[in-house]
Amino acid sequence: MRGADYIVKRIVFALLTVFVxxxxxxxxxxxxxxxxxxxxxxxxxATPETRLAIKRQFGLDKSKWQQYWxxxxxxxxxxxxxxxxxxxxxxSNLRTxxxxxxxxxxxxxxxxxxxxxxxxxxxxxRRGTKTEGASVTTALAFYSxxxxxxxxxxxxxxxxxxxxxxxxxxxxLNPSFSTHVKDLAEHxxxxxxxxxxxxxxxxxxxxxxxxxETLGEDYILTARAKGFRAGAILRRHALRNAMLPIATLxxxxxxxxxxxxxxxxxxxxxxxxxxAVYDAVLQRDYPMLQGAFLLLTVSVVFFNLVADxxxxxxDPRITT
Amino acid sequence: MSLLTAEDLNVWFDLDGGRELHAVQGVGFSLEPGExxxxxxxxxxxxxxxxxxxxxxxPPSASISGRVLLNGVDIVAGGEETMRPHRWVDLAIVFQGxxxxxxxxxxxxxxxxxxxxxxxxxxxxxxxxRTGELLxxxxxxxxxxxxxxxxxxxxxxxxxxxxxxxxxxxSILIADEPTTALDVMVQAQILELLDSLCRDFGLALLxxxxxxxxxxxxxxxxxxxxxxxIVEHGPMDALxxxxxxPYTRLLFAATPDLHGExxxxxxxxxxxxxxxxxxxxxxxxRCDRAFARCTEERPVLKELGDxxxxxxxxxxxxxxxx
Amino acid sequence: xSVVLQxxxxxxxxxxxxxxxxxxxxxxxxxxxxxxxxxxxxxxxxGAVLAPVLAPYDLHEQVGPVFGRPSWSHPLGLDDGGIDMxxxxxxxxxxxxxVGFAATFVSMVIGGAIGVTAGYFGGKVDTILMRITDYxxxxxxVPLMIIVAAIWGPSLFHIVIVIGILLWTSTAxxxxxxxxxxxxxxxxKRARSLGASHMRVVLRHVLPQVAPLxxxxxxxxIAVAIFDETALAFLGLSDPSRISLGKMxxxxxxxxxxxxxxxxxxxxxxxxxAVIILACSLLGGAIEDALNPRLRVxxxxxxxxxxxxxxxxxxxxx
Numbered sequence: 001m002r003g004a005d006y007i008v009k010r011i012v013f014a015l016l017t018v019f020v021x022x023x024x025x026x027x028x029x030x031x032x033x034x035x036x037x038x039x040x041x042x043x044x045x046a047t048p049e050t051r052l053a054i055k056r057q058f059g060l061d062k063s064k065w066q067q068y069w070x071x072x073x074x075x076x077x078x079x080x081x082x083x084x085x086x087x088x089x090x091x092s093n094l095r096t097x098x099x100x101x102x103x104x105x106x107x108x109x110x111x112x113x114x115x116x117x118x119x120x121x122x123x124x125x126r127r128g129t130k131t132e133g134a135s136v137t138t139a140l141a142f143y144s145x146x147x148x149x150x151x152x153x154x155x156x157x158x159x160x161x162x163x164x165x166x167x168x169x170x171x172x173l174n175p176s177f178s179t180h181v182k183d184l185a186e187h188x189x190x191x192x193x194x195x196x197x198x199x200x201x202x203x204x205x206x207x208x209x210x211x212x213e214t215l216g217e218d219y220i221l222t223a224r225a226k227g228f229r230a231g232a233i234l235r236r237h238a239l240r241n242a243m244l245p246i247a248t249l250x251x252x253x254x255x256x257x258x259x260x261x262x263x264x265x266x267x268x269x270x271x272x273x274x275x276a277v278y279d280a281v282l283q284r285d286y287p288m289l290q291g292a293f294l295l296l297t298v299s300v301v302f303f304n305l306v307a308d309x310x311x312x313x314x315d316p317r318i319t320t
Numbered sequence: 321m322s323l324l325t326a327e328d329l330n331v332w333f334d335l336d337g338g339r340e341l342h343a344v345q346g347v348g349f350s351l352e353p354g355e356x357x358x359x360x361x362x363x364x365x366x367x368x369x370x371x372x373x374x375x376x377x378x379p380p381s382a383s384i385s386g387r388v389l390l391n392g393v394d395i396v397a398g399g400e401e402t403m404r405p406h407r408w409v410d411l412a413i414v415f416q417g418x419x420x421x422x423x424x425x426x427x428x429x430x431x432x433x434x435x436x437x438x439x440x441x442x443x444x445x446x447x448x449x450r451t452g453e454l455l456x457x458x459x460x461x462x463x464x465x466x467x468x469x470x471x472x473x474x475x476x477x478x479x480x481x482x483x484x485x486x487x488x489x490x491s492i493l494i495a496d497e498p499t500t501a502l503d504v505m506v507q508a509q510i511l512e513l514l515d516s517l518c519r520d521f522g523l524a525l526l527x528x529x530x531x532x533x534x535x536x537x538x539x540x541x542x543x544x545x546x547x548x549x550i551v552e553h554g555p556m557d558a559l560x561x562x563x564x565x566p567y568t569r570l571l572f573a574a575t576p577d578l579h580g581e582x583x584x585x586x587x588x589x590x591x592x593x594x595x596x597x598x599x600x601x602x603x604x605x606r607c608d609r610a611f612a613r614c615t616e617e618r619p620v621l622k623e624l625g626d627x628x629x630x631x632x633x634x635x636x637x638x639x640x641x642x
Numbered sequence: 643x644s645v646v647l648q649x650x651x652x653x654x655x656x657x658x659x660x661x662x663x664x665x666x667x668x669x670x671x672x673x674x675x676x677x678x679x680x681x682x683x684x685x686x687x688x689g690a691v692l693a694p695v696l697a698p699y700d701l702h703e704q705v706g707p708v709f710g711r712p713s714w715s716h717p718l719g720l721d722d723g724g725i726d727m728x729x730x731x732x733x734x735x736x737x738x739x740x741v742g743f744a745a746t747f748v749s750m751v752i753g754g755a756i757g758v759t760a761g762y763f764g765g766k767v768d769t770i771l772m773r774i775t776d777y778x779x780x781x782x783x784v785p786l787m788i789i790v791a792a793i794w795g796p797s798l799f800h801i802v803i804v805i806g807i808l809l810w811t812s813t814a815x816x817x818x819x820x821x822x823x824x825x826x827x828x829x830x831k832r833a834r835s836l837g838a839s840h841m842r843v844v845l846r847h848v849l850p851q852v853a854p855l856x857x858x859x860x861x862x863x864i865a866v867a868i869f870d871e872t873a874l875a876f877l878g879l880s881d882p883s884r885i886s887l888g889k890m891x892x893x894x895x896x897x898x899x900x901x902x903x904x905x906x907x908x909x910x911x912x913x914x915x916a917v918i919i920l921a922c923s924l925l926g927g928a929i930e931d932a933l934n935p936r937l938r939v940x941x942x943x944x945x946x947x948x949x950x951x952x953x954x955x956x957x958x959x960x
Contacts, residue, residue: 028790225413299782314425
């Protein structure tokens with residue numbers, strides 16, 4: 001397989017980065033001054049026996065180095081600690097939150113990619129015309145709007161028409177399947193639209209840039225000289241080549257969507273990962289914070305790796 | 321009726337602030353079947369723009385006027401729509417630096433196959449077979465068709481580009497700086513290849529280059545371009561032994577001779593700006609024979625007999641040797 | 643938005659560009675997008691700087707009811723404390739801009755230093771510094787900002803440091819690539835061979851070449867810094883004693899401005915933030931484009947070349 005060693009190298013690098021992130025995570029939370037932070041055994045409403053058990057489990061009575069070692073072991077076994085807020089394991093809290101966030105982020109991202117690619121290609125194609133100016137200005141405008149503020153604008157606009165809080169209507173008793181689906185869809189509409197609009201702005205600019213650069217390449221001139229029509233050249237050569245930077249940049253940006261998700265989820269009270277981070281900060285729920293932060297860092301590393309591998313797969317020029 | 325005739329070809333490019341660059345000024349020449357014409361001049365003199373104009377491969381910032389007669393039919397008149405049908409099937413072009421002229425993420429073979437299929441010379445398996453044949457005819461093993469451009473050496477890429485150009489059996493081959501950026505040994509091979517292919521297939525060749533030895537080797541006739549216009553035109557020998565324009569003379573003198581006779585002289589000064597109207601002869605500031613008339617009146621390309629023409633006032637002065 | 647938007651080639655260590663003296667000024671004068679961006683930015687800055695003088699009312703003076711409606715004397719209405727919105731906007735812009743500029747300064751200093759060092763010295767130094775940069779790049783910035791701000795405590799100073807510490811990575815990469823290319827230039831090599839010290843070479847030869855790109859990057863970073871500030875403020879992590887534009891949005895949100903229909907408490911501050919970010923993006927983007935030799939001719943476009951009637955200045959022969 002071409003470049004198997006390249007792939008292995010990238011994966012190893014990714015794992016290394018995760019390891020560094022884990023270490024930083026540990027340092028940040030365990031070594032930071034303030035007993036509130038280091039005292040992870042301070043789970044509210046816990047009995048003294050539980051506290052002692054937790055203390056032993058996390059080795060909080062041992063030296064820092066030993067704590068680090070225990071921490072790594074815990075992680076390996078999937079034990080991220082217990083949340084202060086609801087006394088549940090952090091890992092199951094995170095799992096629920098992740099399941100809630102994913103559909104919303106997915107819909108928003110797909111919307112942004114589709115719309116962004118469309119407008120980006122059109123803007124590059126119609127370079128120097130009013131259409132391009134309008135597309136770019138609109139994209140820039142949405143890109144410049146603070147995510148949470150855009151969410152609030154949508155709330156103002158759609159108040160009364162679409163629900164603006166939560167994931168579903170808790171007052172529906174035994175809803176039928178279709179009612180339930182409709183309810184979910186209504187609730188997911190605004191948050192994913194907010195995320196989608198902000199991302200679409202960024203993607204339009206990326207796609208336009210990539211297309212413009214591709215359209216300036218010599219092989220496009222060759223294709224024209226061969227007698228192809230414009231549409232065929234776009235399909236066969238331009239898009240195919242522009243996909244390279246576009247796909248990788250989009251994959252990279254996925255790692256950072258979390259920032260947008262935090263803001264959107266706060267505005268719409270969406271019980272996802274972003275909201276979990278926010279709540280954890282408010283409630284000083286350090287185990288949750290630590291776990292969430294680790295999860296987010298790993299996701300960024302993961303998407304970076306995906307972007308790397310995508311680039312490698314799409315560009316035959318890279319051989320090592 | 322010639323195979324290809326360009327008449328009064330002009331190309332302008334839009335510049336910032338509403339100004340224009342008059343890149344090609346009243347260029348005309350003709351090409352007979354099997355004939356080889358060289359288009360020579362310094363970088364930036366407009367030769368590449370001229371040939372791009374022939375095929376209508378100009379950017380949106382360009383305007384074109386003039387006539388391009390292909391077998392007597394003007395193809396410029398209808399713009400893109402009348403020019404496109406002739407691309408590749410009548411006039412094929414090999415660009416310089418085939419590195420980027422070939423799409424780096426597609427196999428070399430696929431790029432030849434697509435031309436065959438576009439112009440309906442072959443489909444599918446036949447197209448692939450034909451591609452193999454074409455590659456072999458330029459000295460590339462057929463199985464290399466599966467490879468990507470970056471896996472080819474510079475010389476091989478150029479050969480592949482030539483094979484690609486011949487795919488639809490055009491009657492005219494345009495080569496734009498085909499040997500620039502190749503090392504000397506490879507240059508010789510490419511020139512030899514062009515020579516034999518043109519001979520075997522009876523192709524007319526329009527060779528664009530700044531490299532005089534290349535033109536001398538391949539072409540029967542040459543047109544010398546300066547500042548967007550043709551300043552002299554005639555058979556290669558005549559141009560070399562008996563130039564009728566100072567620029568031609570200086571160009572040949574500036575070419576280093578491998579046999580080491582004489583010191584190559586470079587031409588002092590720079591070409592004029594083409595975004596402003598010119599007064600007098602465009603070359604007069606760098607010419608060693610300029611006189612009063614040269615600063616006031618722009619010379620016109622005049623026929624001098626023996627299939628030669630030049631744009632220089634000196635030719636009007638009887639018995640004056642340029 | 644936590645990524646400073648750069649050209650696609652930023653993917654593989656940004657292609658170095660040629661810089662000319664005064665190109666920043668030239669760009670601003672010539673390109674309409676840069677002009678608009680610079681103009682808007684200047685407007686906002688002037689308004690913010692002159693807030694003490696220009697603001698129609700006192701910042702802490704309650705001049706009407708909570709969420710008072712817009713009127714002739716208060717074109718943008720009143721906020722949740724009965725304070726005039728226009729006044730708040732001017733003072734808020736002040737704080738937001740201060741945070742934005744300060745954080746950008748921090749990130750420029752760090753990023754610039756690292757970029758220049760890595761690019762100039764190359765080799766092991768370069769590799770180590772770039773590894774560190776890579777690790778920083780991977781940390782999701784908003785969550786980290788949240789956590790550090792939460793642990794450290796909300797104050798303007800902390801916010802500035804936190805934002806600055808996370809934004810330097812893109813600057814470092816871009817500067818490093820540029821420095822690398824400048825280092826190879828003839829006059830730099832000559833200066834070195836004539837015995838100039840590293841410091842001298844960097845200051846006199848490298849930095850001037852790098853400056854325009856640095857400026858473009860700075861402007862773009864300001865946009866991100868201001869965004870980050872609004873995000874942090876919205877999540878309740880900014881200094882409660884200072885009113886920034888982000889804080890205004892957060893206040894309105896917390897005090898149920900939407901359900902009481904007081905859109906004037908939410909819309910204007912967001913619009914102003916968007917305007918600032920837009921202005922920075924336009925200006926920074928225009929400078930970047932001007933420095934970039936690669937966006938040249940489009941071989942393919944919806945428009946085609948144009949035909950003109952025959953000119954007739956051709957040769958008499960042939």
